[in-house]
Amino acid sequence: MSDLQPFEAVPNPLIAQPDFKVPAEMDAAIDELISHYPKKRSATLMLLHAIQERYGFISEEAVNWVAKKLELQPINVLEVATFYPMFKHRPVGRWHLKVCRTLSCALAGSYQIHQGYCKKFGLDPHAHGAQTSKDGQVTVEFVECLAACGSAPVLMCNETLHENVSEAKANEIVGGCK
């Protein structure tokens, strides 16, 4: 018996956010979203988007809140929040730079743009996933095809798409991130 090692607990992908609270007007907007669907569960993605738009990431409290709101088990929401790459489990910077990595953009120099940003903000260009600068201001991420291949290379800064991004334009974009 003594040879048996206890299973190591799988680390929780989510972090705590003790001050998580949904204000009344957001709650009303969420109720409206839920009314779009014959079954409440369908609203999961839209609710997670709404929460991420407000708080920047999805916390454990957020998952539990969504589960309660949609009358689901927390695991039903957790499995969604951990599958889709757009949902973040840690706060991201004020400026989230998503550089397109896929072929048409790569042929037009998106790797150089990504590398340039990583160098500028002290990040590892070979690391997977989103990385945030030490001061917490800027997050750089290599993402898959953004469906704007005709004007490659492209990147998104928060919700704005920038097309035909030259080196100069890439610098200009982060110059505006203040």
Next chain:
Amino acid sequence: MPQEHRLILKNIDQPGYTPDIECYLKHGGYEVLKKALAIQPKDLPEGKKQSGPEQIRDDVKLSGLRGRGGAGFSAGLKWSFVDRRSGKPIYLICNADESEPGTFKDRQIIHKDPHQLIEGMVISCYANDVKLAYIYIRGEMPEGARILNQAIAEAKAKGFLGKNICGSGYELEIHVHRGAGAYICGEETGLIESLEGKRPYPRIKPPYFPAVLGLYLCPTIVNNVETLCHVKHIVAMGGAEYAKLGTPNNTGTRIVSLSGQVKKPGYYEIEVGKATLGELINDPAFGGGLRDGRQLKAIIPGGSSSKVLKAGERFKLKRKAEGKEVEQEVGVLDLPYDFDSLAAAGTMSGSSAIIVIDDSTDIVEALANLSEFYAHESCGQCTPCREGSLWMSKTLHRLTHGGGRAGDADYLVKIADNIPGGRTICAFGEACSWPVQSFVAKFKDDFVAKGKADEEKRAKESAAKH
């Protein structure tokens, strides 16, 4: 001279054309919807009556419209599979999860002419007795989602959506649903799972054909953005008239997304089959040729999943000439850009996204890039695809980072051959292995040489150490 034929893109990019409803109405917007709603029941010879919606469905079938999303399946036939006797509600979902690398046509429609899509949707919903429809837009298009929400609100205010549309008594709601960055949501059953609030794991067919057991296990139609826009034009022109556009079995027009190493990348609408691959790449009306001093190396003809074509390849195509079937040898650049010709050349026109690769590009690097995409996007449900896509990507990574082996080319094909062919639930298995199979088959020397060079370098280094 090949030319653009702008049907869907007619107003897009015209000076002064804006995405709001006033501008759309000024350009004859929603007139086709009024026409569709006013179609009167028609007497059939056997004394039966054919309703307006049935006539629209027949017209779409007659038009020969093939889905513009990727599979190129007959839209009219897809509609005819819908189970209309189940007593359950019928849903329609517009697939706006445009994520196939190379494709960017739907973005133009959504951003610049959203009401055209909504009109096409309302007509399609009316034809199929749908009361609730969704637009599943990819998460990376927040601006597109805002524009569509705005357009829906405008259409509702003018009575083109909601209760009693244009006084006809017909009722329809459309809602925008946002994805969150997963390519697999473009697969229709994955999309349905995602819309139900779950992980987008594709469903197995049979039994889960959307036309019978789709959203909430009700009959569901999933159509691409461009396909739904075409329905509007089919009703406007009549199916028979529409079928005169393009070539037989490849009717209508199609928006081609051209990207990669050409002078003028962009989106061009052509009559299907009325321009060749070469014209699309080289003609001044389209791509304008390769950059100066560059030679063509390869063409990805229909989105990243389609099998690559090599410069200089020749194909034997069966063609109808003067009523007889003749075999004709055709060079890769002379392939008519339609569904059937590309299928005959062993590839597909897919989502009509052409990626041009010139001789400045390392073909192994290009495939490594695509394989990384598929490794990232496999949903992980089926083992051959989850493991295989990652395995191929890892092999290509070492081949492009100095750790290659001469045998890697064969190794890659061995993995790729073991993913598709009924071993996976959805077509992603095919999508991730086709590029690998075709790239390695057609550019094998490049792959072997790269691996060999790495092996020799390692042997030299180890000899120097001892």
